[in-house]
Amino acid sequence: MSNCLYSLPQLGWSHFYQQQMSLEEWESTFPARVCAVHRNSIDIISEHGQRQISLPGTWHLRNQEERPTIGDWLLVDSATGLPQSILDRKSLFRRKAAGIEAKVQLIAANVDTLFIVTSCNRDFNLSRLERYLALALEAEVEPVLVLTKSDLTDKVSDYFEQIMSLNTNVAVETVNALNPSSAEALRPWCSVGQTVALIGSSGVGKSTLINTLCGERNQETAEIRKDDARGRHTTTSRSLHFLPGGGLLIDNPGLRELQLSECTKGLSSLFGDIEHLAQSCRYNNCQHQSENGCAVKAAVNWGDLSPRRLTNYQKLQAEQERNTESIAARRRREKNFGKLCRSVQTIKRKERNDG
């Protein structure tokens, strides 16, 4: 949150959004970026400053993906102050919402870089990092693996080596998030107008990093639990922060789980080596379990492919297929229900007019 005035480029505006606006829209509306989302309202920031606005009633009936999320660009009506439309997104992070309901939850939009934050302690987990990487690759956003708490271990190189086994040439930075000169390593991704989202489990130091990079203690932080090194879910809502030298950072609450959905492209990109091997399996529909002539299993047996990677690939693939299907089924049900409501309204209206 800020009282300063920022120009559109400082807020992350670019040609991609500009070309979506007609001349008439420039005259009657202005672009504003969503910097916080509340239950019935949102905070927006534009060249005119920051303010809270309500969402038009009908927007609450929209499905999740058509509602504003943090990082979105809106066109706001200059006369009424109400949002008129959401501009097409350059990128979008979404997951299956936690719980049993087949619902999508948006994490952030129009992000340029994703800092996948984990720490050099018990939080570190390669299979979880692969989840986050698939999310970034699906959204075509550059991922950076940020390993915090490098000051609390003498085994940084061990963590680094494990990351090298991920078979990806993603950037990796190890930092002490409490130390400004150490956090400087992340500055190249934070230039003017660049939007960076931070995700990771609770307690890994996302808010600490934001405070250090901003040079101000804007975000609450809290010590992790001593017994299991888990965080205390200190941050409870998403928020956008401005860096003094330009750049925008999105803080997120620690994720308890990240269930993938609609992530085929991301998984194919992350596990390209396995999909390439699968083309040499004897059977087209090979499940890489115990089939004869399975090139993927052969690579595992020769030590060329880690069994953990294969298991995680199969798990994530099955999970995203299941979630994508159940979310699509829910969308179909909602669409049919919407149609039913509209036809009931039409019949009632006709009855009233006839009567």
Ligand SMILES: Nc1nc2c(ncn2[C@@H]2O[C@H](COP(=O)(O)OP(=O)(O)OP(=O)(O)O)[C@@H](O)[C@H]2O)c(=O)[nH]1
């Ligand atoms: N020594 C050290 N402590 C750190 C580092 N990064 C974070 N911490 C500490 O770890 C604890 C948790 O940090 P937070 O910034 O609250 O973690 P978070 O990821 O924002 O957690 P949630 O908001 O719960 O998702 C705090 O006590 C921080 O001071 C680091 O690099 N080194």
Ligand SMILES: [Mg+2]
């Ligand atoms: Mg936090």
Ligand SMILES: [Zn+2]
């Ligand atoms: Zn196979």
